Amino acid sequence: MLATRALHLVGKRAISTSVCLRGGHGVAKVEEYTLPAYFDRRENPLPDVCYVQNLSPEQKSLKEKEIGSWAALSNEEKIALYRISFKQSFAEMNQGSSEWKSVVGGMMFLIGFTGLVVLWQRKYVYGPVPHTFDAEYKAKELQRTLDMRMNPVEGFASKWDYENKQWKK
Amino acid sequence: MAHPLQLGFQDAASPVMEELLHFHDHALMVVFLISTLVLYIILAMISTKLTNKFILDSQEIEIIWTVLPAVILILIALPSLRILYLMDEINDPHLTIKAVGHQWYWSYEYTDYEDLGFDTYMIPTQDLAPGQFRLLEADHRMVVPVESPLRVLVTAEDVLHSWAVPRLGVKMDAVPGRLNQTAFIMFRPGIFYGQCSEICGANHSFMPIVVEAVPLEHFETWSSLMLEGA
Numbered sequence: 575m576l577a578t579r580a581l582h583l584v585g586k587r588a589i590s591t592s593v594c595l596r597g598g599h600g601v602a603k604v605e606e607y608t609l610p611a612y613f614d615r616r617e618n619p620l621p622d623v624c625y626v627q628n629l630s631p632e633q634k635s636l637k638e639k640e641i642g643s644w645a646a647l648s649n650e651e652k653i654a655l656y657r658i659s660f661k662q663s664f665a666e667m668n669q670g671s672s673e674w675k676s677v678v679g680g681m682m683f684l685i686g687f688t689g690l691v692v693l694w695q696r697k698y699v700y701g702p703v704p705h706t707f708d709a710e711y712k713a714k715e716l717q718r719t720l721d722m723r724m725n726p727v728e729g730f731a732s733k734w735d736y737e738n739k740q741w742k743k
Numbered sequence: 744m745a746h747p748l749q750l751g752f753q754d755a756a757s758p759v760m761e762e763l764l765h766f767h768d769h770a771l772m773v774v775f776l777i778s779t780l781v782l783y784i785i786l787a788m789i790s791t792k793l794t795n796k797f798i799l800d801s802q803e804i805e806i807i808w809t810v811l812p813a814v815i816l817i818l819i820a821l822p823s824l825r826i827l828y829l830m831d832e833i834n835d836p837h838l839t840i841k842a843v844g845h846q847w848y849w850s851y852e853y854t855d856y857e858d859l860g861f862d863t864y865m866i867p868t869q870d871l872a873p874g875q876f877r878l879l880e881a882d883h884r885m886v887v888p889v890e891s892p893l894r895v896l897v898t899a900e901d902v903l904h905s906w907a908v909p910r911l912g913v914k915m916d917a918v919p920g921r922l923n924q925t926a927f928i929m930f931r932p933g934i935f936y937g938q939c940s941e942i943c944g945a946n947h948s949f950m951p952i953v954v955e956a957v958p959l960e961h962f963e964t965w966s967s968l969m970l971e972g973a
Binding site: 616618704 | 744746749753754755794795796868869871873874875876877931933934
């Protein structure tokens with residue numbers, strides 16, 4: 575839009591504006607992606623354009639006053655000038671949101687729900703486990719593993735004290 | 744066999760497996776170091792307030808982070824190749840055994856001196872004696888003498904199988920129409936379990952391999968008994 579104002583001699587329609595007329599059918603909005611844009615970024619502190627493009631009369635007079643000595647400006651006027659050029663201050667830009675709370679909460683809810691689904695499956699879908707999972711069978715398996723000296727170097731049997739018949743401390 | 748919830752390797756029963764354990768420790772240490780470094784850098788990047796985006800032309804660090812990974816890769820490759828060639832060394836086996844995979848059992852043939860051959864099927868869960876391991880026990884074991892260099896020729900009768908015993912560091916595909924050779928020495932007597940490691944049909948999970956290492960006299964007794972029984 576700055577460009578259209580600068581080249582008003584050529585005529586508005588010759589340059590892309592925010593309004594596009596096609597063959598008299600209607601009006602479609604065309605975005606100005608090639609024109610300089612405003613953005614609030616921590617790593618690029620000075621955007622290409624001012625935030626407020628169309629100044630109100632008070633703002634215009636403030637801009638006139640800015641040409642003079644800055645010591646004459648009051649604090650509110652300085653803030654008003656800042657807000658003309660920028661949308662958010664650094665403090666506003668950098669503040670976090672509370673979104674993480676809802677994310678974590680949703681995550682925990684879904685994990686809990688999945689746990690319920692798994693429990694239901696265990697009870698109603700799957701059949702019984704083989705008899706080798708009984709505690710007594712497992713004890714016999716364990717005894718056999720130790721008797722066979724399975725993994726005697728760093729593994730299972732190395733943790734058993736064969737003299738005192740107990741696990742090593 | 745592995746104990747419940749075991750994450751690491753089982754103890755080695757052959758020299759090659761022991762080398763593989765040490766190499767794995769070495770490579771895993773490198774992996775942990777690199778991962779920790781990367782994780783630290785990611786966390787530092789996320790939590791910094793610095794915003795300089797226009798760093799250019801940093802030759803020193805570019806050199807470092809090109810040369811250092813190359814050095815690390817060489818430090819991993821050298822032990823790896825050493826073990827690879829170690830596995831292929833010419834050894835003079837005292838015994839040759841043929842392991843033939845079928846659907847869905849293994850058969851072993853000891854044909855150096857006499858003609859000994861037998862099939863081994865998994866013991867079904869309902870027939871297990873108390874204390875036996877489910878899905879791992881077989882009715883006959885491949886008995887071998889301890890501390891003797893052995894050669895196993897692996898093949899298959901019908902579809903692909905794979906003869907694997909983790910504690911010996913052995914895994915060899917059984918390809919029909921082909922003889923694959925693997926060799927090992929068992930330096931510890933005992934029973935070593937493995938499972939078929941190539942999908943071969945419905946009962947692929949139910950054809951285990953059981954190797955039993957015994958002193959030579961016991962091996963001789965066993966083979967005579969098996970020959971009589973056959």
